[in-house]
Amino acid sequence: MSKKIIIIGGGMAGLSAGAYLQMNGFNTEIFEMNGVPGGVCTSWKRGEYTVDWCIHWLVGSGSSDSFYARWSELIDMADIEVVDHAEYAVVEDETGNRFHIYTDLNRLEDEMMAISPVDFPKIREFIDTCKNLVHLEMPNEQSMEVANLWFKMKWLWKMLPYFGVFGKYSRISTVDYAQEFKNPLLRKAIANLFEPEIPILFCMMTLAWMHKKAAGYPIGGSMNFARRIADRFEALGGKIHYNCRVEKIGVENGRATGIQLADGATHPADYVVSAADGHSTLFDMLGGKFTSPKFEEFYRRGDTFPSLVFVALGIGRSFHATPHSYLFPLKSAFRIDPKTELKDLYIRTHNFDPTLAPFGKTLVSTMIETRNWEYWVDLQRNDPTRYQAEKQRIADTLINILEDKLGNVRDLVEMTDVTTPATIIGFTNNWKGSFEGWLLTPDTGFTQLPSTLPGLERFYMCGHWVAVGGGLPTAMMSGRNAAQLICAQERQRFSIQERV
Ligand SMILES: Cc1cc2nc3c(=O)[nH]c(=O)nc-3n(C[C@H](O)[C@H](O)[C@H](O)COP(=O)(O)OP(=O)(O)OC[C@H]3O[C@@H](n4cnc5c(N)ncnc54)[C@H](O)[C@@H]3O)c2cc1C
Incomplete structure (x- = not known):
C-alpha cells in the first residue's frame, strides 16, 4: 500500500509538494485552514470586481527560463495568456520628471543615459550585469540535497561564470547600490525597485527575467493561477481538506506520526510535510521541541518581509x-x-x-x-x-x-x-503578517534553510519560511524539493508524470 503523507497548508508550496508526491505514487492529503487554495497567492470577488492581491510578475511565465519547464510539469503554461509589460514601473519626482523603468534593457539604458549622462559608468555597469544575467540558466531539475554528482557538476559548470557577479551584487543592498548613482531620480527609481534591504542582485535578476519575457503577469490573476495547481493536485488523486486548521504535529520516538486539528480530530500519516507558517510550525505545532541553530538564528534576527x-x-x-x-x-x-x-x-x-x-x-x-x-x-x-x-x-x-x-x-x-x-x-x-516569509538580505545571501529538523524523522518543511526570499517559483520549487527528499528517503526514483 502506498505511504500516506499529510501536508499542512495549501499555498503554492503545499500544492506543489502534493502534486509531485502524487506523481510519485504517494497518498497525499492537504489540510488547509482556509476554504480556498493558494495561501497568499489569492484574489477575491467584491461585487463586479476581482481584487487581485498577489502576482505582479511570475518568474517562469515564458519558455526562455528553466522555471517555465518546472511550472509546465504541473500545469499547461501554454494555456495561460501572459502580459509582458513594456515598463516595470514609472517613477516620478517632485517636479513631475518621469523615469520609465523599461523591461527592455537596451531601452532602459537609453532612458537612464538620457536622464543622467554623468552616471554613464554606473549605468553601463548596471545594464551590463543585467544583460549578463539574461543568459543565466540555473539548473533546477534536482534538489541539491539529493542531487547526484553529474547534476552537481552541471550546476557548477553553468554557475561558475556567475560566481563573481553573485559574490559582488548579493553583498550590497538595493538602497545602498542606489546611492552610487548621482542623479536623484535614478537613485529613487533604483532604491524602489523592490525591498530596500534586498540585494541589488535580486532586482538585476528580475530585470533580466523581464527582458527575456520570463517574468510576466498571467491573465486571470492570482487565484486563477493557484487553482490550476490545486486542480492538477486533485486530478492526480490528491485530496484537500479545507477549513481544517492543524494545531499539533504528532511525534512518537522522534518520528512525525500525524496531525491533530483544532477540533481535536487526529489523522495519522507516514510522513508530515509542513508548508504552513514556519513560526507556528516550530513553536506551536511542534511545541518548540525541535529546532536547529540556523532556524534559531533566523527567528532571533527576525528579518521578514514586511x-x-x-x-x-x-x-x-x-x-x-x-x-x-x-x-x-x-x-x-x-x-x-x-x-x-x-x-x-x-x-x-x-x-x-x-x-x-x-x-x-x-x-x-x-x-x-x-x-x-x-x-x-x-x-x-x-x-x-x-x-x-x-x-x-x-x-x-x-x-x-x-x-x-x-x-x-x-x-x-x-x-x-x-x-x-x-x-x-x-x-x-x-x-508578523509577513507577505513573503524571510527577507533576502546581504547578510542572509541566497541561503535556504534546511527542510528537515534534527531529531525529527519523517518530517519536512517547505515554502517561503525555508526558501529565503520567498516568491511563487521558490515556494513551488521548495515543495518539489520536499517531494524529492521523501522519494530519496523511500529509495525510489523521483519522476514526473506527464499531463494528460
Ligand atoms: C501582496 C503579495 C504580492 C506578491 N507578489 C508576488 C509576485 O509578484 N511574484 C511572486 O513570485 N511572489 C509574490 N508574492 C509572494 C508569494 O506569493 C509567496 O512567497 C508564496 O505564494 C508563498 O507560498 P507558500 O505556500 O510558501 O506560503 P503561503 O501562501 O503562506 O501558504 C501557507 C498556507 O498554509 C496555511 N496554513 C497556515 N497555518 C495553517 C494551519 N495551522 N493549518 C492549516 N493550514 C495552515 C495557510 O492558510 C496558507 O494557505 C507576493 C505575496 C503577496 C502577499
Missing part, C-alpha cells in the same frame, strides 16, 4: 493613460498607522487584465508596507469600530490622492476593499 495594508478600488473608468505601476510623490504625508507614513505612493492600475473589472472599468490597488503588525492586530481585536474607521480613513485618503493626481476618480469609485496585517495573519497565519 506586512501590508492593501487597498483596492473599483473605479468606473479606464486608466490606459496611467502607468500600470506608478510611483509618485505625495503633496503631504499619508499616515498609515502610528509608525508608518508615506511620502511617495506606488499604485497599480490593472487595465492590463480585463478579467478583474467589467468592460471600461478598472481595478486600482496599492500595496503599502508596514512593520507595525501588532498595532493592527490589537486594533482589530480590541477596538473593532476604530479598526473599521481606520480602514475607511485610509481608503478615503487614497481616493483623495488619486482624485488630485489623476482626476475623475472620486465620483466613480464603485468598490473599496482594505486589508491589513491583521487580515494577513487571520488568513494565512504568516508570522
Whole structure:
C-alpha cells in the first residue's frame, strides 16, 4: 500500500509538494485552514470586481527560463495568456520628471543615459550585469540535497561564470547600490525597485527575467493561477481538506506520526510535510521541541518581509493613460498607522487584465508596507469600530490622492476593499503578517534553510519560511524539493508524470 503523507497548508508550496508526491505514487492529503487554495497567492470577488492581491510578475511565465519547464510539469503554461509589460514601473519626482523603468534593457539604458549622462559608468555597469544575467540558466531539475554528482557538476559548470557577479551584487543592498548613482531620480527609481534591504542582485535578476519575457503577469490573476495547481493536485488523486486548521504535529520516538486539528480530530500519516507558517510550525505545532541553530538564528534576527495594508478600488473608468505601476510623490504625508507614513505612493492600475473589472472599468490597488503588525492586530481585536474607521480613513485618503493626481476618480469609485496585517495573519497565519516569509538580505545571501529538523524523522518543511526570499517559483520549487527528499528517503526514483 502506498505511504500516506499529510501536508499542512495549501499555498503554492503545499500544492506543489502534493502534486509531485502524487506523481510519485504517494497518498497525499492537504489540510488547509482556509476554504480556498493558494495561501497568499489569492484574489477575491467584491461585487463586479476581482481584487487581485498577489502576482505582479511570475518568474517562469515564458519558455526562455528553466522555471517555465518546472511550472509546465504541473500545469499547461501554454494555456495561460501572459502580459509582458513594456515598463516595470514609472517613477516620478517632485517636479513631475518621469523615469520609465523599461523591461527592455537596451531601452532602459537609453532612458537612464538620457536622464543622467554623468552616471554613464554606473549605468553601463548596471545594464551590463543585467544583460549578463539574461543568459543565466540555473539548473533546477534536482534538489541539491539529493542531487547526484553529474547534476552537481552541471550546476557548477553553468554557475561558475556567475560566481563573481553573485559574490559582488548579493553583498550590497538595493538602497545602498542606489546611492552610487548621482542623479536623484535614478537613485529613487533604483532604491524602489523592490525591498530596500534586498540585494541589488535580486532586482538585476528580475530585470533580466523581464527582458527575456520570463517574468510576466498571467491573465486571470492570482487565484486563477493557484487553482490550476490545486486542480492538477486533485486530478492526480490528491485530496484537500479545507477549513481544517492543524494545531499539533504528532511525534512518537522522534518520528512525525500525524496531525491533530483544532477540533481535536487526529489523522495519522507516514510522513508530515509542513508548508504552513514556519513560526507556528516550530513553536506551536511542534511545541518548540525541535529546532536547529540556523532556524534559531533566523527567528532571533527576525528579518521578514514586511506586512501590508492593501487597498483596492473599483473605479468606473479606464486608466490606459496611467502607468500600470506608478510611483509618485505625495503633496503631504499619508499616515498609515502610528509608525508608518508615506511620502511617495506606488499604485497599480490593472487595465492590463480585463478579467478583474467589467468592460471600461478598472481595478486600482496599492500595496503599502508596514512593520507595525501588532498595532493592527490589537486594533482589530480590541477596538473593532476604530479598526473599521481606520480602514475607511485610509481608503478615503487614497481616493483623495488619486482624485488630485489623476482626476475623475472620486465620483466613480464603485468598490473599496482594505486589508491589513491583521487580515494577513487571520488568513494565512504568516508570522508578523509577513507577505513573503524571510527577507533576502546581504547578510542572509541566497541561503535556504534546511527542510528537515534534527531529531525529527519523517518530517519536512517547505515554502517561503525555508526558501529565503520567498516568491511563487521558490515556494513551488521548495515543495518539489520536499517531494524529492521523501522519494530519496523511500529509495525510489523521483519522476514526473506527464499531463494528460
Ligand atoms: C501582496 C503579495 C504580492 C506578491 N507578489 C508576488 C509576485 O509578484 N511574484 C511572486 O513570485 N511572489 C509574490 N508574492 C509572494 C508569494 O506569493 C509567496 O512567497 C508564496 O505564494 C508563498 O507560498 P507558500 O505556500 O510558501 O506560503 P503561503 O501562501 O503562506 O501558504 C501557507 C498556507 O498554509 C496555511 N496554513 C497556515 N497555518 C495553517 C494551519 N495551522 N493549518 C492549516 N493550514 C495552515 C495557510 O492558510 C496558507 O494557505 C507576493 C505575496 C503577496 C502577499
